[in-house]
Amino acid sequence: MIQGIFGSKGELFFEIDLITFDGLNLPVDAMLDTGFTGFIAINKQDLNSLDWAYRGDELLRTAQGEIIFDRYLGKILLDGQEYEIPVYAGDEITEVLLGSQWLKILPLVANYQVGILTLG
Structure with a gap:
């Protein structure tokens, strides 16, 4: 189970690698975005240092509607477990996003009232 934090506008953030x-493990804060139906979304520029394999394009539903993303095969560490998952990249993504697949x-x-936020 990983602990998260609440952002100033009610966002849900979790640290993943x-x-x-x-x-090499690179820790990042990722925002949970239930409007995104994949596992992870990331800005295309952030992929340069990761060297993940490109797997083509895919149409996904987001809070802004259906968008075509570049799809990569990536690895992350979440809650002490390594996952090999499809990762979606786009130019307009400003945060690393955890999608609703998780x-x-x-x-x-x-639980905002008592400050509890966990995933896993």
Whole structure:
């Protein structure tokens, strides 16, 4: 189970590690975005240091509607477990986003009143 933090506007943030092709772990704060239906979305520029394999384009539903993303095969470390997952990249993404696919496999507990935010 990983602890998260609430942002100033009610956002949900979790620290995860992006794992480069060479096996280096890069910690980042990722925002949970339930309007994004994939696992992870990232800005295209951030992919340069990761060297993840390109897997084509894919149309996904987001809070802004359906968008075509570049799809990569990436690795992350979340809750002490390594996952190899599709990662979606776009030019307009300003935060690393965790999508709603995680909620199918990991329970989310969010209680603003007592400051509890966990995933896993």
